[in-house]
Amino acid sequence: MTVTKTDNTPVTTASTTSADETEPVGSTRAERLSALVQQHGALAVLVIVSVIASFSFDSFATSDNVTNMATSSAFLAIVALGMTFVIITGGIDLSVGSLFALGGVLAAWGSRHGTLVALLLPLGVCGLIGVVNGLLVARSRLAPFIVTLAAMLGARGLMLSLTDEGANTYLIAKGSFLAELGQGTTLGVGNPVWLMLALFVAGAVVLRRTRFGQHVYAVGGNEDAAALMGAPVARTKILVYTLSGLLAGLAGALNAAWLASGVTILGNGMELEAISAVVIGGTLLTGGLGYVSGSLVGVLLLKVIQNVINQIGSLDSSYQQVVSGAFLALVVIAQTYLGRRRQLV
Amino acid sequence: MAEATVRTAAPLDKARILQWLQTYGVYAGVALLLIVNIVITPHFLSAENFRTQAVQVAPVIIVALGMALVIGTEGVDLSVGAVMALAASVLALYLGYGLLPALIAVALFAAVAGLANGALVALLGVQPIVATLALMVGGRGIALVMLPQLEDLHNPSLASLGSGDIVGVPYLILIAAALAVLIAFVVRRTTFGRQLLAIGDSRPAAQLAGLPVRRVLMVVYVVSGLLAAVAGVLATARLQASDPTSLGNLMELSAITAVVVGGTPLTGGRISIGGTVAGAVLIQLLTATLIKHDLPPSWTQIAQAIVIVCAVYAARGRGKR
Numbered sequence: 164m165t166v167t168k169t170d171n172t173p174v175t176t177a178s179t180t181s182a183d184e185t186e187p188v189g190s191t192r193a194e195r196l197s198a199l200v201q202q203h204g205a206l207a208v209l210v211i212v213s214v215i216a217s218f219s220f221d222s223f224a225t226s227d228n229v230t231n232m233a234t235s236s237a238f239l240a241i242v243a244l245g246m247t248f249v250i251i252t253g254g255i256d257l258s259v260g261s262l263f264a265l266g267g268v269l270a271a272w273g274s275r276h277g278t279l280v281a282l283l284l285p286l287g288v289c290g291l292i293g294v295v296n297g298l299l300v301a302r303s304r305l306a307p308f309i310v311t312l313a314a315m316l317g318a319r320g321l322m323l324s325l326t327d328e329g330a331n332t333y334l335i336a337k338g339s340f341l342a343e344l345g346q347g348t349t350l351g352v353g354n355p356v357w358l359m360l361a362l363f364v365a366g367a368v369v370l371r372r373t374r375f376g377q378h379v380y381a382v383g384g385n386e387d388a389a390a391l392m393g394a395p396v397a398r399t400k401i402l403v404y405t406l407s408g409l410l411a412g413l414a415g416a417l418n419a420a421w422l423a424s425g426v427t428i429l430g431n432g433m434e435l436e437a438i439s440a441v442v443i444g445g446t447l448l449t450g451g452l453g454y455v456s457g458s459l460v461g462v463l464l465l466k467v468i469q470n471v472i473n474q475i476g477s478l479d480s481s482y483q484q485v486v487s488g489a490f491l492a493l494v495v496i497a498q499t500y501l502g503r504r505r506q507l508v
Numbered sequence: 509m510a511e512a513t514v515r516t517a518a519p520l521d522k523a524r525i526l527q528w529l530q531t532y533g534v535y536a537g538v539a540l541l542l543i544v545n546i547v548i549t550p551h552f553l554s555a556e557n558f559r560t561q562a563v564q565v566a567p568v569i570i571v572a573l574g575m576a577l578v579i580g581t582e583g584v585d586l587s588v589g590a591v592m593a594l595a596a597s598v599l600a601l602y603l604g605y606g607l608l609p610a611l612i613a614v615a616l617f618a619a620v621a622g623l624a625n626g627a628l629v630a631l632l633g634v635q636p637i638v639a640t641l642a643l644m645v646g647g648r649g650i651a652l653v654m655l656p657q658l659e660d661l662h663n664p665s666l667a668s669l670g671s672g673d674i675v676g677v678p679y680l681i682l683i684a685a686a687l688a689v690l691i692a693f694v695v696r697r698t699t700f701g702r703q704l705l706a707i708g709d710s711r712p713a714a715q716l717a718g719l720p721v722r723r724v725l726m727v728v729y730v731v732s733g734l735l736a737a738v739a740g741v742l743a744t745a746r747l748q749a750s751d752p753t754s755l756g757n758l759m760e761l762s763a764i765t766a767v768v769v770g771g772t773p774l775t776g777g778r779i780s781i782g783g784t785v786a787g788a789v790l791i792q793l794l795t796a797t798l799i800k801h802d803l804p805p806s807w808t809q810i811a812q813a814i815v816i817v818c819a820v821y822a823a824r825g826r827g828k829r
Contacts, residue, residue, distance in 0.1 A: 320809030
């Protein structure tokens with residue numbers, strides 16, 4: 164009920180868990196340092212790992228390998244972009260992996276009716292599921308993780324029933340515009356990568372420069388305060404879940420175009436990868452603070468680690484899960500430590 | 509501070525119906541499914557069928573018991589499936605020394621996994637979803653590093669654990685039932701149970717009241733890990749093979765569903781053990797019904813999704829008042 168505390172602009176309130184925390188305006192040096200680590204720590208690690216990898220493995224820094232990594236990162240990055248918005252509002256979206264698979268199958272199924280259908284169908288269906296997620300979270304006030312968990316099950320069920328329980332793989336015809344969108348390159352870089360970059364620039368602008376972006380931070384920082392300020396809390400939440408559904412569907416469609424088929428076994432565990440990438444990128448799971456650019460760095464870091472493990476031929480690919488899990492735990496511990504420090508200072 | 513919880517002048521009847529549904533809906537659902545099946549499903553009323561269903565649901569019940577405790581503290585444990593896989597791997601690795609040493613090794617690993625979760629949640633104050641997410645990703649990786657592929661296990665005592673019975677009741681069912689009674693007793697009749705619920709109701713208040721918040725949380729996550737390991741061992745014993753790749757996949761989902769459908773609110777502070785067991789049985793019956801009538805498995809997932817949303821919707825606004 165204290166309106167006085169809401170006069171900080173939402174973007175700068177890096178408020179963590181407690182609602183009645185007032186941030187000192189003049190930052191101390193320790194505080195600035197911890198903010199710097201929070202925002203750019205992942206980038207530093209990415210650079211270090213990449214430099215070490217390119218010295219250790221001859222095949223790491225080749226243009227083939229880099230192009231490959233970039234393209235395979237693009238799909239996860241698009242999913243992580245939507246997840247960033249959701250997590251900044253303090254929510255979570257576990258349905259993205261299923262929506263990714265569903266989007267791919269719908270795109271491949273729709274591709275026989277032309278590219279427009281192949282793109283609009285996944286966007287429409289996945290967007291609609293996102294809207295339902297948002298409505299249940301925002302209007303019915305159900306816990307985001309259980310709502311999106313149900314959506315994860317439901318969307319995968321829908322995808323399986325579309326493909327005769329996964330037995331049927333729809334193909335995308337060669338030479339169609341959709342296939343070109345997924346497989347073609349512009350200036351030597353794959354089209355999905357360009358699309359992903361464009362989406363990230365748009366995402367960053369929306370988050371930083373629009374009223375909607377301000378509302379996203381405000382809702383995540385302190386929902387009650389945001390409501391008292393007159394921010395449309397419910398609408399903002401519905402929009403972020405819709406956005407996340409749309410982007411997951413789009414990523415799935417692009418992935419299908421890249422693979423030239425709607426593979427049904429994809430997207431399992433993708434929600435975890437996306438969440439890890441977002442958290443590694445410095446976005447707080449408690450909401451109110453986060454960076455679109457950080458999520459991109461997080462995705463790249465995960466993919467580089469994966470690539471390095473693949474380069475070490477003797478290591479089984481299950482080491483990748485171990486490393487990802489350990490890395491996630493480390494980042495979370497570091498974030499908690501930094502966050503607590505900032506509160507104490 | 510009460511705008512969120514007070515819904516203005518909703519008709520009392522509706523609130524009462526919702527409340528009734530939340531507490532007893534799951535039992536009504538089980539009864540309804542039983543009756544429907546007896547009427548429409550051929551050969552449903554056979555001891556053999558009941559045995560099959562019960563043996564299938566036993567591991568889910570055991571995991572869900574631990575999950576209910578964790579959810580009662582306003583937490584969640586996403587790592588249970590990974591811990592099941594870990595248990596299967598460790599069991600396979602140490603079975604050469606005999607069943608008992610292998611079981612001790614499994615218990616140690618599971619306790620360490622639970623301690624890791626508990627330390628992140630209780631000592632560092634990390635959100636439970638993220639804290640257990642790390643082990644969910646990493647745990648299965650560790651399991652696969654230890655045992656990269658399916659391994660057949662030939663151990664007579666393990667085999668009898670998985671398929672043996674006492675007067676026709678399989679060990680699996682007896683163990684699940686015993687654990688359910690034990691956990692229900694702990695929740696209702698012990699100081700630990702009271703403390704656990706108090707923490708779930710309000711962690712700051714519990715702290716101020718001088719309860720050992722950290723210790724209770726640590727124990728809860730360790731218990732959840734141990735129960736997941738028990739389920740992993742039993743499932744492995746039934747398969748007579750250790751399968752770290754797929755054992756326990758999506759188990760966290762089934763367990764959370766059972767708990768939530770059973771009327772335990774995600775907001776903590778209340779636990780219904782009877783409801784949790786009934787919730788697991790309800791999902792099992794639903795799946796069995798759809799499969800017996802030749803509906804594709806994908807329909808089961810959609811049906812399960814709808815049941816979850818309905819259950820959470822019915823539970824909304826309850827729990828903490």
